[in-house]
Amino acid sequence: MRIFVSLLFCCSFSAATTVAAAPTSRQDAKPGAGAAEEVELEEDADYAPPEGHSHIGDSFNEGPRQAAYLMPDWDKIQFPVSTEAEQAQRFFAQGIGQLHGFWYLESERSFRQAAAIDPECAMTYWGMGMANVENEERAAAFAHEAYKRRAAASDREQRFIDSLAEYYDVDHVYADEIEVKKASEESETEDVEAEEAEAEEAETDEAEALERELFDVEQRQPADDKKRMATFIKDLEELLYEYPDDIEAKAILVNQLWMARRKGIPTPSRLANEALLEQIFAVNPMHPAHHYRIHLWDSKDASVRAVSSAARSGQAYPSIAHMWHMGGHIFARLGRHSDAAWQQEASARTDHAYMMRDMVMPDQSHNFAHNNEWLTRSLRNAGRISEAIDLAKNMIELPRHPVYNHLDKRGCSSTYGRRRLAEALELYERWEELIATSNTIYLEPIDEDDSRVERASLLAQAYLFSGDEVEARAQMAVLDELLTKAKTERMKSVDEAEEQAIEDEKKPSEVHDAMSNALTGHSRPLERLRSRVDVVRALETLILPQSEQERPETLEEGDDESAEELPDPEAIRLAALKTLEDSRFSRTHLSRLLIEAGEHERAAEMAREAIEDKPGVAILHANLAYVLWATGDEDGAHEAFETLRGFSERFELDNPPFERLAPLVKELGLPNDWRQPMARLADIGERVPLAGLGPFRWSPTEAPDWKLPDGFGNEVSLADYKGKPVLMIFFLGFGCVHCVEQLGAFAPVAQEFLDAGIPIVTIGTDSVEDLADSQERDTAKDKLPFPILADPKLEIFKQYRCHDDFESLALHGTFLLDGEGRVRWQDISYEPFMDTEFLLTESKRLLALPIQKGTGGETARASVSGASASR
DSSP: GGGGSTTTTOOOOOOOOOOHHHHHHSSTTTTTTTOOOOOOOOOTTOOOOTSOSSSOOOHHSSSSOOOOOOOOOOOOOOOSSSSSHHHHHHHHHHHHHHHTOOOHHHHHHHHHHHHOOOOHHHHHHHHHHTTTOOHHHEEEEEEEEHHHHHGGGGHHHHHHHHHHHHHTTOHHHHHHHHHHHHHHHSSSOOOGGGHHHHHHHHHHHHHHHHHHHHHHHHGSOOHHHHHHHHHHHHHHHHHHHOOOOOOHHHHHHHHHHHHHHGGGGHHHHOOHHHHHHHHHHHHHHTTTHHHHHHHHHOSTOOOOOOHHHHHHHHHHHHHHHHHHHHHHHHHHTTHHHHHHHHHHHHHHHHHHHHHHHHHOOSSSSSSSSHOOOOOOOOHHHTTEEEEEEEEHHHHHSSBBTTBOOOSSSTTHHHHHHHHHHHHHHHHHOHHHHHHHTSSSTTTTOOOSHHHHHEEEHHHHHEEEHHTOHHHHHHHHHHHHHHHHHHHHHHHHHHHHHOOOOHHHHHHHHHHHHHHHHHHHHHHHHHHHHHHHHHHHHHHHHHHGGGGGSOOOOOOOOOOOHHHSSSSOOOHHHHHHHHHHHHTTTHHHHHHHHHHHTTHHHHHHHHHHHHHSSSSSSSSHHHHHHHHHTTTTTHHHHHHHHHHHTOOOOOOOOHHHHHHHHHEEEHHHHHHHOOOOOOOGGGOOOOOOGGGGGGOOOOOOOOOOEEEETTTTSSSEGOOOOOSSEEEEEEETTOOOHHHHHHHHHHHHGHHHHTTTTTTEEEEESSOHHHHHHHHHHHOOOTTOOOOOEETHHHHHHHHOOOEETTTTEEEEEEEEEEETTTTTEEEEEEEEOOHHHHHHHHHHHHEEEEOOOOSSOGOOOOOOOGGTTTO
């Protein structure tokens, strides 16, 4: 299918569908409600999308499918577009604000809602294109659709549209030729219609081939990206020459100038961008462009210039979690980790409130995992270690999904949580807790070599510092085994590359190159593994008593020649220290090892360097005070300790880095609890109550209640499953082939779910009569081992958001509810969920975990069916 036919409301291959605007409140957000303008799509009997798939086109399978609603911040943007529909203008403005906050899913949803209200508003499609910065194929399709409607737009809007169309290689001339050809065809006489129709069919085939070429983003050469971006920026500048008061164009230009770095175009002048931003803030001091200002100055040498924006970014657009998050970047750069933690907590709470309110699973929300992992680091850096550990564990506990969040996926909650948990336990020397945690779900073994390496090296370190030589050596053996395996795989890869090159009759030089490339592919992983092994071996040398090191047992007294052959213990010790110093080993641990080795000057130097690199980190300042005290620099230790006290308000003192300071505290005549209130700088502005933004942790929402008939004259309700978990499957009737396959996949494992205490119930779109007819024909062999309920009016489908509000279509859904009726896991999609093995394992894991209720923000934890109108 051609890419452009997947566009909104006017596709030539569409099935007949009515699309209408949805009202702004959640309770009334039903397609067709109100006096919305309707658009009839052409009917094509040759095109029948599968059940659950968009009738508009494949591009909309992945996009937002539930109606947008006006959030409290919608009126913060003034961006007039050519539409007579006031609601369309409002949703468009909201989409622009969300676009400024990189909230791409909700931005596209808002633009699509605007298009549902006014399908001929060209700028709504431009907005959808801009919201797909991470999906060029969809963005190009939207740019094409916007260009087709440009004639009804103003000159200013046409400039926006044309710039995006040119960026995505939309062929303007071709689009004009389509219109000319159409007019010409209408003027032809009936006598030549048959001949013209044949010629038109050939031209259409050629045109479709041309469009496939124009929109095939994958064929575009990377070198073209730089040129395209430069042209796009130039087009925006030309727009601003004509419309110098357009602050939204200025904001978009500032962002594109920054984004151009990804295309190989360095920012020529940050000060020039700053000048544009100042013009924006002169008109609207709380414009979300504060987000762009933070990105502009987010560097070690210049972050102080964005403090005012760091304080305002979240409050400029409070409903967007990323806007709160970005302020934390600047405060972290400046070593103000308490302020950074506040920003990141605001971000997390905002995200949690949104997800729980709108029935969105963690990791489906843009940047959610990154926001939370940054909060974990900020809490750790601020000395709030228990909170950091709890949050890292909560990230590991969150629902997993084969696409969004799993242990083999980088940058998701599961992998971030494991890494941040391990770092926190290691940095704060909580060795016993680390060892104990390694036998739980939080740091459980993973059958993947990189994870095994990380876990074994971490445990070896914990056992060495704990003095458990036996277990330490067991972990070293694991590392040695993995190193041997990696070397074997490297040689196997080289041999296979050689054999393949010879089989392909390559030249000797090409065979050599193939072997070299295979060798190079293993170099970096092997280097990382060797580094881990070297670090553990160096620690073994430094930590275990000298008597435990390997030494000859047969050396006779007076055997000078043999003595000269003995390794020099001092040289071994220095080599081990050098190995640790050359690695990424913790500088706090290493500085203490240097003290034990008598390297006092180097220990103090290292402790100071660590703070210069990462100012304001609690553990680094505590370590400096200790190192200076332990090496006899009392004045330096006193000064370092007073600096530490300046931000000690929320330190957790029952941790080794702080407990180690007890002699220094005693000498200074301070109480055991030596913390003091922290001075609040005026540049943070007025802060909102965090609890009002949402809960600290994500927790499952209450599932909507239901009562539905089956095909045998019975009624089944959710209340029937009270006190026990249940797996709910929403399917699109027995006429849906994929649904039948899904039911067929779950039927053989239904007893396994039941053995785990999880009965299965299915809800379909068929009527009671159709359901009865279908089940009456079933033989004992065909009968499905779970209830099948009827929801032909889609009332329950809609309550669970298994519904495309724009096209009035049911969607596939799978939900795990616990005994209290809370949604522990869900999948809503245009295709049914089929991975029964994954879901059974994940269901058992989730149901074994207690609910982690957040602190504060309880009002945001409304049930899905009764969310407030403020949404």
